[in-house]
Amino acid sequence: RFQGLNSLDDITAIINTPPIGGYQVTPNQQLLIKNFKVSVKSNCLSLSVFLLFFLSYHVFTQRPQTQPVEEEEVEVEEAEELGHVDTYADYRPSKSKIGISHPDRVVETNTLSSVPPPDITYTLSIPETTINRGLLSALQLEAIIYACQQHEVILQNNQRAGFLIGDGAGVGKGRTVAGIILENNLKGRKKALWFSVSNDLKYDAERDLQDIHAQNIQVHALNKIMFPYGDTATSEGVLFATYSALIGESQAGGQHRTRLKQILDWCEPGFDGVIIFDECHKAKNATSTKMGKAVLDLQNKLPLARVVYASATGASEPKNMIYMSRLGIWGEGTPFRTFDDFLHTIEKRGVGAMEIVAMDMKVSGMYIARQLSFSGVSFRIEEISLDDDFKLVYNKAAKLWAEALVVFMQAADELCMSSRKSLWGQFWSSHQRFFKYLCIAAKVRCLVELAKKELEAGKCVVIGLQSTGEARTREVLDENDGHLDRFVSAAEGVFHSLVLKHFPSEKQRREKGAGNKRKRESCRAFVSLSIYCLSLLSASWLEEMKQGLLNKIAVLGKELPLNTLDELIDKFGGPEQVSEMTGRKGRVVRRSDGSVQYESRAEQGHTIDQINIKEKDRFMNGEKLVAIISEAASSGISLQADRRVKNQRRRVHITLELPWSADRAIQQFGRTHRSNQVTAPEYIFLISELAGERRFASIVAKRLESLGALTHGDRRATESRDLSKYNFENKYGTKALDKITKAILGQIESKVPPPNDYPGGDAMFFTDMKHGMVDVGMLCSQSRLGINIEKDCNITKFLNRILGLEVHKQNSLFQYFTDNFDYLIEKDKKEGKYDMGILDLAPGNDQIYEETQEKFLTAGNPQDGQVILYKVSFFDVFYPCFRSLRRRHKIAGKTSSLSPSGNVAMLTGEKTFQTSDLVLVKLSSEDLTCMHVSCRNGRCKRVEEGQECLMGTRLRQYHMLCGALLRVWKRVSDVVADITNSSILQIVRLKTKDSSKQVGESTR
Template identity: 30%
Template sequence: LRIIASSRLRTIHHNLEAALTATGVNDVSGQTNASAAKASAKSRFESTKQRFFNHLLMGMKARTVIRAIENDLAEGFACVIQVVSTGESLLKRRLEAMDPEDELVEGALTPRDYVLSYLEQAFPIHAQKLVEIDGNVVAEPLRDANGALVVSREALALRDAAMMELMALAPIPAALDQILWAFGDEVVAEVTGRSVRPLKSSDGALFIEKRSASSNSAETRAFMDGEKDILIFSDAGGTGRSYHAAQTAKNQKRRRHYLLEPGWRADAAIQGLGRTHRSAQVSAPFFRVCTSDVHGEKRFTSTIARRLDQLGALTKGQRETGSQGMFREEDNLESPIARGALRGYYADLAAGRAGAMSYEQFTDWTALRLIDQDGVLLEELPPIQRFLNRVLALPIHMQNALFAEFMTRIADQTERARAAGTLDLGVETLRGEKIEQVSGEDLWTCPRSGAVTRIIGLEVTDPVHVLPAEEALDRNPDKLPMINRASGRAALISSRPMQMYDEEIVTLMRKVTRPSGSNYVEEGRFANSAWEEIKPPEFLRLWDEEADSLPKTTTTKLYLLTGLLLPIWKDIPSGNERIYRVTPEGRGSMIGRTVSEDGAAALRARFMVGTPKTSQDMLTAALGSTAPVDLGRGLTLTRRRVAGAARLEIDGADKGAIEGLKAVGCFTEIIAFQLRVFVPHGEGVDTVAILARIVGEGSPTAAERAA
């Protein structure tokens, strides 16, 4: 049914584009003559489609929820189901259109009526004519001699064809009605805003029951008194009522709270969850978030996850408190990381590097354009909300294939951000097999308040978890087993590069997974490297040999800044802005911001030692902070991220100085049409010696000359 519905919506997409051309809203090349008319038709369709699939998914999940409720009732639980949509507007429209003598049937109460209403009322069938206004050619509705709008026969035929296809869809009633019909209104208490509802008689015939304003109070009382063991509530029933296992209630069975439909409002979702979780309760509820294996449903969970994060940040100062642990960071598909991953995925789709489908298939099914007539990626690409809406209408196998690739990119970008320390996760708990405090000293004292900033040295010991070679292969089907002939080590490397956006710089990258961890390599460096593909038996042997040689535990030294941080926040190295809660062995709990050993050395140099004077001090200060370090002669050294890697860049060099810097070991690159100078840094490079040649050990710096 889901595949058939997707096919019907695809037909409407194509017919809509054809109708826009037939009516004159678009010209034959696809350019619009009436942007307002086109935007109205498309926006109405997208919102209608969204409501249609939301109701369809809720209805399709109802059968599984009903089976789960049956099991809960048999085990002695009381069930509470939280929804947003009641389908009352759909029911009322159907009743108004029906002849009083007609019999109401299940097929008349389905979400396809939303799309049918759109086709009848908003599908573009009226012809347009081109007129010139203030030198601009625009389209306006064409009228006949009597002033009536002229209907395009071609557009009308397209609309009728779409309606005929949609009418062939099998009916799926609303989830609320399905649950009521399955258990009966004598078992189910309904606390919603509906004034009428369809019920089933003993012979299976549908009839309409009117609900009074006092129905919700009576239904709540029946549930709390144990007369009914199931309660369904909507937004109208999520305010001012309690459904928990109260000590004063007759119904003290443990609640099973089903979040069947979270809706779009985070505050209402949280308020609804609080209906079954109150003080003075006999037992806490068991929450169940109801979702499906249709990846397009992430369109709905993504928005509520983002808004729950925002609500948590506003109400408790921590984003993760808003979602109560029910949604993960990855569920928020509207984050900056997700937007960057989507832009990279668009580029891969347009270039034919995506494995899920070709660019032609993507545009055919989603009607989204990513490139212009010259084959260049558009500057204004479809936003993530539009992408999610269009993917929602794809057949399930296409959705899952697209989302698998998209989610892989999000996971990779998240992993890179976490490794770089730029992933904002709120207050995290630092975990380890063993955490010891090895040092503690005062870094800075506020001259006004006397408050102190302390720097605490920590050693964190963790076990090393290495996947066996066969499991690593199974978990990375998109990567190739390879060997580096220079080092003799094996790794799993992405079979094709992916585009990544790092500080607005587009880079083709491949992910390299080794027994000791993962990293990323630029496509250009990979192409010129010694990596070669190998057969699985050789890979298994090399991987397991390296895995066996790794230590069983690793000890990491880091520093925690605690106490007064805001006045010196800009001076703290920005490589890692994560906030941790730490409880070292034998010590009390502390909260602070972590810095690396180099970062701690840079802070000591700034606040406890003074301006770095030697080349070693300058290197330490530069690596530990993004603040520029004075090298003298108008030159500064700054740590920056370029194409995903940390580099040391020299600023302030004129044309003459650049040649001298290259002579002592520096190198240059042209990035974004700008010549930039870098100091080599990394394994096998004596960066201190290069800096010593630049500044000359013992020569006065600009700060000393100014003093």
């Protein structure tokens, strides 16, 4: 019943009227019309069916040019109510009511904002004057309160619980840490330990204490204290040390031989003061490094210490959380007996489990993570095209490396060294660094042009890179007795050094083979019968092979690009115009007369250690408008457009070289985006069109995705937007690599065709790729067995090695790989196997009702951790009916037209109908039953088994587990797996009718 529609004839007229505007009815809609007419004639048209027809007819009508895509019929999983929404929510303390608002807008991921922190039971001792004057903002005071409150908890292993501050760069972790030290000092705990990454940050620690009027708390550098100490002036206060100092040892021996022993003696027995692990991601890989083991050892030897982990990055992967032993996530009294149990469970579940970790830590009161709003910050990727001259040089280099591999293998075979891991480790690491330098050099010209435009627009430029190329520069200096009259090519140096130092030789075989009692393996068929692996070539001929390679490298070196850092400084006008903040000691510069020389970075009155701070001041004062930073400057240096400095131009942060890990990436990006800034920065990521170079973007994207999930509770939180499309280091990348490798070898017939623009067609593509993958060591050629897949063939190796292919070959191979990668993801999405992370249940629907809730207490710390089982329901007016009809009539069409995003768009977009235009109609019994009754001859397996089945109806019911999920994660997964043969539990977020937010695991 609609206004203007008085009979079924009116509806029939609408059906027979052709679409306007050049649109035409698709075959799918013709079938829909046919079925609709049947309903009209039989006088059994329901309101929902008419709505369905009207929307389908007018929304899904296509233009004449569009061809319908035929796809196989798939079983659509009932997750249509799920969808992604905005990632961040404005943050304000929910339970702490003291303090003045933070000076800048701060946000929290929607996921973390959906779970509440525990109630506050701790009473703060910080003076009201400090609070009222805003020396510590409300956000910082909240973190101090929760940290001190968590320190009141004693874990079941009799160690005091710790706290993790995961605030992003610029929120003010330093001042928060200073506040925790002040609070404990006021409680009578006069000693504290503060560990950081650099001795220079001691001055930042002193500044943070002074900023909150706690200058009476002295900061003592560990390397300045004489042991055994007897000076009362250093017996209290903060002992500041670097992580590297933890593993320091004295050659003198004695009672205080190790720094760790000195620290323990300074703390004295029964120490219950604060230990700050600032930038704690530096202590990652605790089981594999001396530094990490020392961090764990210190915590074990001071069981009552109040531990605070502070870092914007926390841990980039779950395995790097091992040093956070005081969080009480694993160990006695928890669901995970050991860290390995915890790691296995989390890695098995994937990113979804990491999201649960962050939420569980916040609910338990051991974690807080806020960050500056990115409003005003722009991100973009600039893909750089290569000119023909550069491609020519690159292709020459690729061919020479392929030739070098053959020569190395011949020499190694003759000397029976072909199985030496150290030899090939050196070869392939040099191979990777060589092409990495070429990738970076390809972007220099574009970067300079881009930067100069930004400078002309009144902005200033910060350039981030990792490699300085200093090692090769110093080698050339040594070769020329300390003199240098030209810019050096870092790429040439890597290649030259490999051949010079690691080319197989008889001397090398004798030195490395001494004492090796293992049975020698035969190297090739033609030497397998040789008992002693005698060389068939003379030592002089081996030397001739080596010299031939060196000569070819020297010829190629004349065309290779120069050291990127030196070239950039030169193109921007020299050191007088550029603030360099790197770890290198010297540089090559152009003098006023045009000549080139090597000079030290040290200046009169300033040591190398102090020069980075001096250069930072020059940039912030506006003396220099271009800054180049490396990892050495990634921690502790602020380069934002601060209101307190002279240079308030907008920062344009250009990443010339993507850092190797998210740890480093977050630190670099945080240098230019901090509190109290006049303008937010612009971020530009430069990526060349070289397919292999996306390897580095892939690493960062993977780390950022993992980091966002673990450190901020939402995997989308620290994705650098565009970079997420380069994330190949996952199970889909591994499967795609396996498929393309087998397809290239002709072992399988791929469902994904190779690039259609490859010269010579498909046959030539597979032939070239087979030879190319042999050239880069991904396939091995054996005289008897032919070409086979190299052992340890993995996605990391693949993305490294394809750097060594010629430009057009690597681009085509990479395209073939990504096509397979995308195909596998789409396939899993259709089959309901794709892990979507945290999704929103019924986004845009504000009529979600909470029907029941059951509360359960869980084991763990704190003891009163709760898991709540909710039953929620809502009505979905349109979509189930359409899906049901689609299946009943087997309407063929693109499944993507029924995707969650399409559903959300229709539900939340413009309203086609007004409620006032509708009246109630009588529904048939069929409309009230599940779709199985209609499409399976009136039989529904679930109903026959005595269960409720709502599939295909408008009523949606879900059960959600919320609260301390980490503690019951494994048990719930096991139970669900037993019942459903799948352990996948979708993590969802919803907002009920009474505006309460929930995040949890969902099941129908």
